[in-house]
Each structure stands twice: as structure tokens, then as C-alpha cells.
Amino acid sequence: MKKGISMVRMLVVFFGVLSAGIPGAFAGETSISEHHCAPASVQNVHTLFTRYNEYARMPGAAYTVDLAGVEVELIRMVKSQAKVVSSTGKDSRNNVWMVLQPALVEDGALYPRFLLDCNVKWTGTNRFDQLCTLQKDKQHFGLDDLKMNVRVIQGEKGCGASQSGIQIDVKMVSNPAHVERIKSGALGAAGVLAPLLSVLFDEDSFFREYFSFIYGEWIKTL
Amino acid sequence: MKRYFPSFGLLIFLLVSGCGQANTANEHLGSIDQTAKEMRDELKKTREFLDTATTQSQRIADALVSLQMLAQDMVKIIQTTFAKKPPAATDDIDSVLGGSEGEGEKK
Numbered sequence: 001m002k003k004g005i006s007m008v009r010m011l012v013v014f015f016g017v018l019s020a021g022i023p024g025a026f027a028g029e030t031s032i033s034e035h036h037c038a039p040a041s042v043q044n045v046h047t048l049f050t051r052y053n054e055y056a057r058m059p060g061a062a063y064t065v066d067l068a069g070v071e072v073e074l075i076r077m078v079k080s081q082a083k084v085v086s087s088t089g090k091d092s093r094n095n096v097w098m099v100l101q102p103a104l105v106e107d108g109a110l111y112p113r114f115l116l117d118c119n120v121k122w123t124g125t126n127r128f129d130q131l132c133t134l135q136k137d138k139q140h141f142g143l144d145d146l147k148m149n150v151r152v153i154q155g156e157k158g159c160g161a162s163q164s165g166i167q168i169d170v171k172m173v174s175n176p177a178h179v180e181r182i183k184s185g186a187l188g189a190a191g192v193l194a195p196l197l198s199v200l201f202d203e204d205s206f207f208r209e210y211f212s213f214i215y216g217e218w219i220k221t222l
Numbered sequence: 223m224k225r226y227f228p229s230f231g232l233l234i235f236l237l238v239s240g241c242g243q244a245n246t247a248n249e250h251l252g253s254i255d256q257t258a259k260e261m262r263d264e265l266k267k268t269r270e271f272l273d274t275a276t277t278q279s280q281r282i283a284d285a286l287v288s289l290q291m292l293a294q295d296m297v298k299i300i301q302t303t304f305a306k307k308p309p310a311a312t313d314d315i316d317s318v319l320g321g322s323e324g325e326g327e328k329k
Binding site for chain 2: 042067068069070072073076078079080082083095097101103104106107108111113115138139189190191192193
């Protein structure tokens with residue numbers, strides 16, 4: 001997704017922030033709840049959503065914004081690796097390791113990262129649920145909790161008979177101290193753009209918008 | 223003598239009539255002078271306005287050039303600052319699954 005920000009708006013934000021100081025907009029729980037009708041079979045949606053090893057190479061891995069005509073990458077998934085825990089028929093359970101690289105952050109220790117426990121369960125011939133939860137007892141940074149719940153039903157009421165209804169519910173709890181460290185790492189390298197970057201690097205850009213964006217980009221490929 | 227009387231009368235008439243015409247022409251010329259003076263004043267004011275407008279336009283043009291240069295500088299700064307860099311080395315899933323690091327920090 002490209003977010004268009006005109007030069008004028010950018011300058012207004014830039015100087016507005018310079019005069020107003022840098023707001024600290026991190027903390028707490030945020031969530032996404034959205035529904036899509038995708039022109040695809042439930043099987044195709046399943047194939048796409050369970051390509052865990054491919055997440056970092058799929059469309060949507062990089063979240064960009066348009067700054068004065070320059071496409072700027074704010075955050076990118078740089079690693080997605082999966083290990084199968086169990087597989088029964090079409091149901092599956094995987095450990096999925098994700099690493100995100102925020103723009104300008106060079107220290108890998110400051111990259112948001114988490115291990116997810118992803119369960120896929122078919123609840124009928126034309127429907128399945130995918131629930132991914134952050135494994136709190138394993139290495140994680142940036143987020144303290146994450147639950148990604150996807151329900152896919154082909155021929156769902158409200159969507160076409162050949163379409164699949166995709167309900168996405170994501171809940172996440174960011175770690176304010178971690179996010180501040182990520183932000184400091186990015187702002188330190190931003191120079192005169194630090195105030196502007198501070199606005200762009202709020203919690204929404206980091207996580208909520210990113211997850212909403214990545215699902216949206218995947219669905220576009222269906 | 224009597225024979226010349228009508229011609230003398232005509233001469234008087236012509237002289238009076240000529241004086242009248244000259245007076246009218248003089249008044250007309252005076253009016254033209256006044257109009258010309260007003261036009262000169264108007265032209266002077268217009269010239270002054272144009273001079274001011276030209277100066278202001280030049281200032282606006284200079285300001286636009288400065289803004290354009292500022293915008294170009296900003297674009298260069300953005301391009302340089304956000305130049306894509308390869309990601310730093312991070313743990314793979316095998317090492318993550320082997321550890322238990324609940325606080326988020328890599329041990």
C-alpha cells in the first residue's frame with residue numbers, strides 16, 4: 001500500500017511536530033477486525049495463508065509510504081520460517097518465526113520478532129479457521145501478545161457463491177519499552193527527518209496498519 | 223461710398239464670426255489639454271502599479287524557487303536517509319525453538 005502524503009502536508013507535519021514536540025503514542029492493546037470477500041475458493045485461500053515460509057517474500061511484506069514522491073519503506077518482514085508441529089488430514093499446526101525490519105534500524109536486536117503457534121482447523125468442507133498466537137515463553141520483541149484469527153468460508157452469505165468470505169480479527173499488545181527502543185534506534189539515524197519519522201513511526205504504522213496491510217495485499221493476489 | 227456698404231457689413235460679420243470660432247476652438251484645445259493631462263496622470267499611476275506588481279512577482283518567483291530548492295533538498299535527504307539497507311543478522315527458528323526467552327530480549 002502506498003500512502004500519499006503531499007509535500008505541503010509533509011511540511012505541515014514536519015514543522016508542526018517541530019513546534020509541538022514529539023508525541024509518545026505507544027502502548028496498549030490494539031486490534032483489527034475486517035471482512036473481505038475474495039474471488040477465490042476456500043482451498044486457494046488456505047494455500048495462500050499457510051505459506052508460512054513465503055510470508056517474507058509475498059506481496060505486502062514491505063509497508064511503504066509516499067513522502068514527497070519518494071517511496072519510503074517503513075517496515076518489512078525480513079524473515080518468516082515455519083516448522084510443522086503436527087499435521088492431521090488437512091488440519092495443521094506450525095511454529096512460525098517472523099522478523100520485521102523497521103526502516104533505519106540497523107541493530108538486529110531491535111527488530112520486532114515473535115514466534116507464533118499457528119493452528120489451522122477445517123470446520124467443514126468449505127470452511128477453515130486459522131489461529132496464530134504469540135508464544136510468550138519464546139524470544140519476542142516489540143509485541144507482548146499477538147492473536148491472529150482468520151475464518152474463511154466459501155459461499156458465505158454476503159459474498160458470491162464462488163467467493164470466499166474472510167473474517168480477520170487481530171489483537172496485539174505492544175511493549176512500550178521495546179517500541180521506544182526501536183523508535184530511538186530509527187530516529188538516531190534519521191537526522192533532520194527525526195520529527196517526521198516520529199510521526200510516521202507510531203504504533204499504528206508499526207503493527208496495526210502493518211498487519212491490516214499485509215492481509216489486504218495477500219487478498220489482492222487471490 | 224454707398225456701394226461699399228454691404229461689403230463692409232459682410233466684413234464685420236466675418237470678423238465677429240471668426241472671433242467666435244477662434245474662441246470655441248481655443249476652448250476645445252483647452253479641454254484636450256485637460257484630458258491629455260488626466261491620461262498622463264493615469265498612465266503614471268498605471269506605470270507605478272506595474273512596477274510594484276513586477277517587484278512583487280519577482281519576489282514570489284524567488285520564493286517559489288527557494289521552495290522548490292527546499293523540496294528538492296528534502297527529497298534528497300529522504301532518499302539518502304531511507305536508502306534500503308540489508309537486514310542485520312537475526313536468529314533462525316531452530317535457535318528460537320531451542321531457547322526460552324520470555325522477556326523478549328535475546329539472551
